[in-house]
Amino acid sequence: MSVTMLLLLAVLGMAFDLGRVYIARNEAQVFTDAAAMGAASKLDGTTQGIERARTMVARVPMKWNLGTEKFTGVIVEFSSDGKKWERDPKDAGATMARVTAPSNQVEIFFLRAVGGPATFTVPARAVAGSNPVRLIQ
Amino acid sequence: MRRRGHAMLELAISAGVMVSFLAGTFQFGYAFYVYDQLVTAVGNGGRYAAMRTYRAASAEDVEKARTAIRNMVVYGDPRSGNGAAPAVAHLTPDQVDVEWTKGESGAPEWVAVSIREFPVDAVFAKFTFRGRPGVEFPFVGKYAPSEKEP
Numbered sequence: 001m002s003v004t005m006l007l008l009l010a011v012l013g014m015a016f017d018l019g020r021v022y023i024a025r026n027e028a029q030v031f032t033d034a035a036a037m038g039a040a041s042k043l044d045g046t047t048q049g050i051e052r053a054r055t056m057v058a059r060v061p062m063k064w065n066l067g068t069e070k071f072t073g074v075i076v077e078f079s080s081d082g083k084k085w086e087r088d089p090k091d092a093g094a095t096m097a098r099v100t101a102p103s104n105q106v107e108i109f110f111l112r113a114v115g116g117p118a119t120f121t122v123p124a125r126a127v128a129g130s131n132p133v134r135l136i137q
Numbered sequence: 138m139r140r141r142g143h144a145m146l147e148l149a150i151s152a153g154v155m156v157s158f159l160a161g162t163f164q165f166g167y168a169f170y171v172y173d174q175l176v177t178a179v180g181n182g183g184r185y186a187a188m189r190t191y192r193a194a195s196a197e198d199v200e201k202a203r204t205a206i207r208n209m210v211v212y213g214d215p216r217s218g219n220g221a222a223p224a225v226a227h228l229t230p231d232q233v234d235v236e237w238t239k240g241e242s243g244a245p246e247w248v249a250v251s252i253r254e255f256p257v258d259a260v261f262a263k264f265t266f267r268g269r270p271g272v273e274f275p276f277v278g279k280y281a282p283s284e285k286e287p
Contacts, residue, residue: 004151004155008155008158008159008162011158011159011162012158012161012162012165014166015162015163015165015166015169016162016165016166016169019165019166019168019169019170019173020169022169022173023169023172023173023176026173026176026177026180027176027270029180030176030179030180030183030272033180033184033274034183034184034187034272034273034274034275037184037187037188037274037275037277038274038275038277040277041275041277056275059275060273060275061273062272062273066172066269067269067270067271133188133277134188135184
């Protein structure tokens with residue numbers, strides 16, 4: 001009986017917890033895509049453009065965890081060659097913006113009871129180029 | 138005989154628990170699966186809507202744009218709609234809301250794409266997603282107030 005209950009919990013956990021993990025991953029990816037596109041659209045070769053890009057990312061209103069929680073700890077980086085990424089670039093001529101949402105932790109309810117982790121981190125990242133604005137990654 | 142009776146009682150109790158577990162598993166699993174598909178669909182529509190040229194020579198042009206975005210959400214193709222299979226079973230373009238938020242100049246600043254109302258029949262229970270999932274993208278496309286949709 002107890003073995004059966006453990007198996008049932010594992011199956012329920014797969015459906016409930018992993019289902020939420022997949023949704024959170026998808027929501028985070030859509031958020032970073034929107035944020036990266038918005039940031040790239042503000043890049044104009046000036047330091048004010050960099051600042052406007054950061055402000056734009058902060059204004060993206062999307063949430064995760066079934067649309068209920070705000071994204072926190074979002075990282076915005078800039079690059080002019082796609083290799084060297086900086087949060088505060090000295091050269092304002094960046095043409096690409098990279099947005100990372102690193103800390104979306106989905107709480108695990110059922111899989112935890114059968115030895116799974118208490119939380120599952122679902123990071124997402126997107127890169128967009130400016131002129132024309134397009135997603136690169 | 139008494140032992141057999143105990144076994145029957147145990148089976149009856151545990152079967153009730155197991156069936157409700159399995160029903161719950163199926164319901165949540167299916168609802169999450171559908172929700173995930175809808176997030177993907179509105180995400181695709183949002184990306185397209187954000188980059189699409191906003192032509193606003195007339196209200197008809199704006200409506201054409203809205204239709205194209207709805208088709209993108211449902212069929213993954215802005216021109217599609219005739220017999221194509223929807224990305225999410227039973228999703229139709231009229232269940233998708235598309236709204237632009239405009240700045241002082243009249244140019245769109247944001248575009249929101251969401252599911253207005255989508256009923257999910259998870260066999261054991263029916264429920265409806267209202268106003269979600271939804272996405273809001275910064276508008277990064279060209280603003281062409283005097284252009285007409287082709």
